[in-house]
Amino acid sequence: MNNFIFENATRTFFGKGCVKEYLRCLLSRYGQNVMLAYGGGSIKRNGVYDEVASILKAGGKNIIEFSGIPSNPTYSKVLEGARLARENKVDVILAVGGGSVMDCCKAISLAAVYPGDIWENFWARTGIIDVSPLPLGVIVTVSGTGSEMNGGAVITNEEKRIKTGRDYPKLNPKFAMLDPTYTRSVPHKQLISGAFDTLSHIMETYFSEPDEENVSDDIAEALMRGVIRDMRAITANPEDDNARGNLMWAATMAENRVLKLGKKTDFEAHQIEHQLGAYTNCNHGFGLAVIHPAYYRHICPAGAQKFKRFALRVWQIEDHGQDDLTLARKGVEALADFIREIGLPTTLRELGMTDRSALKEIAGSCAIVPGSYKRMTHEEILEILNECF
Secondary structure (H helix, E strand, O other): OOOOOOOOOOEEEEOOOHHHHHHHHHHOOOOOEEEEEOOOOHHHHOOHHHHHHHHHHHOOOEEEEEOOOOOOOEHHHHHHHHHHHHHOOOOEEEEEEOHHHHHHHHHHHHHOOOOOOHHHHHHOOOOOOOOOOOOEEEEEOOOOOOHHHOOEEEEEEOOOOEEEEEEOHHHOOOEEEEOHHHHOOOOHHHHHHHHHHHHHHHHHHHOOOOOOOOHHHHHHHHHHHHHHHHHHHHHHOOOOHHHHHHHHHHHHHHHOOOOOOOOOOOOHHHHHHHHHHHHHOOOHHHHHHHHHHHHHHHHHHHHHHHHHHHHHHHOOOOOOOOOHHHHHHHHHHHHHHHHHHHOOOOOOHHHOOOOOOOHHHHHHHOOOOOOOOOOOOHHHHHHHHHHHO
């Protein structure tokens, strides 16, 4: 394994009833003004809002509501939230929702106290945070992104048509609460989309150097098998709370930095999907499901040894003396077959694209990131997008 330094400052509470049991005590260490942030209002329909609000009121907190955070959080929404936080002298932000709400609130926690342009200084390029962001706590209602236990935030600058993410340890939530029952009202497609995002995060760390046997890859293989098992289980029985809880914790494990220890990582597929989302506002997990098989067909020959392990250890494909590349390609096709089995989209047309006219511009806007077994070019990304169409 490569050298590493591990840090994770988020205190995490998992299990049924954890919000009722711990939230009031956790918030007692902060001031009176709590920004309660959420998305389109589903938490008001499923009872989560009432439960959280009653806990805040019982603790004597003043609630400042910030709603309407979109599924692809925008920089303008971040600035709106930062203004609200400053105007109301917010002491702590409480994000209730999925990855979009959490990501938006991380950026708000910085923008509320930083005097400059956080997009130019922290998202357009990597910066150094030398201020103390507003304290942030999160309550997860949609799992998949793993945003609850890291400092990562993916933000879309709608004017520049750029969607990008950064991970700053200073933006880690102070606490995260994961009650699997809070995800029960999530539509099945959204649940599966989030679960595939989890699988994507694990694969993108796994398919990178080093390729020697190492602990991070061992954990990744076990997690991938579990996510595949539990996606099948929750599809067969949406009432399977054990599978629901497993998927929730797997999402956290995928992005709490543990899997990345000693790894290079390859997040090119995410980069492609981010720009696809910036242009089309497509569902993130659905976009990844379309892109991953095509992208892996392109890099598989350069990383045949790891893709062979993927086939043998994750998909349980039998060796039968086949050569490495044949087995490697069978692993990629097993992934593609699983995507179809679960009912995820397999083409850009299924995501709502009706023509190819924007593909060249999307491909040209994608960042080329290190870590891939085969360094991408914008021309090859265009090939991948055309194959996905």
